[in-house]
Amino acid sequence: MAGAKKVRPDLALIPMLPHETLYIGVDVGKFRHVAGFLSRTLLQRHERFEGCPVFAFEQSREGFLAFVDRIREYVPLEQATVLIEHTGHYHKNLEQYLLEWDITVYRIHVQERPKGMTKTDKRDALGLANRLYTQLELGAQVEEKMQLVRRTLSPTQAAQQLRGFMQHRYELSHQRTRLRNKLTAICDELFPEFTQIFHDPNLEVALTFREKFPTPHDIATASLSALRETRVKYFPSEANLLRLQQLAEKTIGINNKDRLRGMKLEQELLIKELHLVQGHLERLDTEITDIVRTSREGQILLSMPPIGPVQAATIIATIGHIDNFEKAGELKSYLGWAPTRHQTGVTFDRTKLSHRGVRPVKQMLYLMAVRAATLDCEWARIYRRLLPRLATYDDRIKDYRGKKKVIGRIAGQMVSMIFALLKTDQETLSRVPSGENPPPPMLYNPEVHRRHQEGSYRSLKPGTQPRKILRLPSKS
Incomplete structure (x- = not known):
């Protein structure tokens, strides 16, 4: 029919060459991911990598399954290679799902986009696919090591167990430090002479005294027998207990009643929070020690x-x-x-x-x-x-x-x-061999x-021969 518009075929789903590798870049989002597909055949048909096909899918099992099904429409799964940016924690579920399907996964650090370039999820995904294609297919070298793509393997059993523990322990350690700093600040304002008896006001015995006798007035008016019951074994000594009461009577700390009421409550809550955090850290350390001592690594x-x-x-x-x-x-x-x-000529080298x-x-x-x-x-x-x-x-x-x-x-x-x-x-x-017990590490x-x-170095790499020493013939 004259004047009819010629309809182009859908190039996205045309079968590729046998044994051809499909390179996929995934732009990771919180709720939705975008995957860009690139290969020699797709690049020849679309001319530029920006024109290659993309596929958006949700952060859910149904979305992940749809993504895997879309890959199968191009190539078998063993011919697919995926590149994911490590952005926070949102990539971890997708990475684990792909590794469970034995799909080859590479990772790369978050890349800084050039200024002035249009940024869209589609362009970012295809840019990652193009980076994977140029490095693996074309063997292109990069000047900046942070732009290298690196193969991702499933973590070992010990690493899987320890990852969550260590992240939580790191956060709890920082929280414990903040609580201790706040308690030290309260002690400096409420009863600064307290550190003359307890050099660390956040030791367990010191916290016990601060919890039972929250203000200097409480210490000064307490009976000596009550102070003795609070100490651990014979610390502080009898003389230091008497001195502590004397310091409490003449303290230069805050004596405003309204301020004291607020500081007492704050100190009480902070001590309880610190005990809770310390208990969690002790539980974590026990679990961590058991895992480490039973693993080969x-x-x-x-x-x-x-x-x-x-x-x-x-x-x-x-x-x-x-x-x-x-x-x-x-x-x-x-x-x-x-x-x-950083080096320039002979004038700057650091x-x-x-x-x-x-x-x-x-x-x-x-x-x-x-x-x-x-x-x-x-x-x-x-x-x-x-x-x-x-x-x-x-x-x-x-x-x-x-x-x-x-x-x-x-x-x-x-x-x-x-x-x-x-x-x-x-x-x-x-x-x-499979089924045999490995030797000790x-x-x-x-x-x-x-x-x-001392010079007797031998490489741990298997098959490496010791370095040969050439001896020159002696002069006759």
Whole structure:
């Protein structure tokens, strides 16, 4: 019929080439996700990645199932690869669902959008699909490591159990610190001389006194026998109890009745909240210790001198699965222990730690390195050996300046050691036939570590041969 408009076929659902990989980027939302589909065939037919098909689905089991069904319309599930941005916690349910279907999932840190670019959920999803396509299909390299896509594997059993525990423990620890700070401020205003007897006004025995005798007047008018019943064993001593009453009689603390009434109630409630938080932390620590000591990763990490159950649990929960990282440098970067160097010509050259990384682990690694430098272990010997080389001795203060450089070096070596031990154990488990019991994990050995430092280094990677030493012929 003349003048009839030619209808284009629906290119989105045209079958692709056999064994062709479908690259999918998912823009994650709170209630709704948008997926963008990209492949060689789709890119040839639509010419630009912005024109490739997209699919919106809800954050629900029905929505996830519809997404998987849409993938099947293009390729079998084993030929699909999905890239998800780690945005808060909204991606976790979708990531878990896709891994249960054995769909290959990659992750990437949240990317900063270029200024002036139109932002829509469709464009973001297709942009992620294009990033996955260029890196995996075309082998394109990126200048910024934060733009790398990384394979996501299901966390180990211990990591699955510890993730929620460690996040909750981190929040409770901060809450406990805030409560203690508030109670200290109340003590400084209500009865500042209290710290002359109890150096820490938030110790259990100190809180017992503050709960039973909330004001200085209550302490000053209390009988000596009532004070004795409140103390723990013989602390405070009889003399300190008498002195406490004397300080309470002459205190410079607040004496306004209206203000005292408000502070008494606030102090009472804060002490109860602190006891509740401390009880929850003790329960969590018991569960965490049991999981760490019965898991292979936990046994390996606990064998290293500065690592305790809480530190080991934090590392396990953060890593998830050691096969998510191909090199020790990737693990260092993920944990935030990667140096950033700013250099221009010969006039400016400065190196510092990157601001990125997992903050709780970053802080914990620093404290671990500081602790290790004070122990009788190989890390302390490395610290003493590197201190004169990396730090500067100051005659005025009779000590070294720049100790943090050495601490940073020790923390980096600890991460490399953790990676080597966990990676070796995972490779050992992968070679164990199904149904057989695996051998015990290889633990940290201080003697082997010392021999490595003395020059007898041998890589933990399987199949690696010791370094050959070439000897030149002697002169005749």
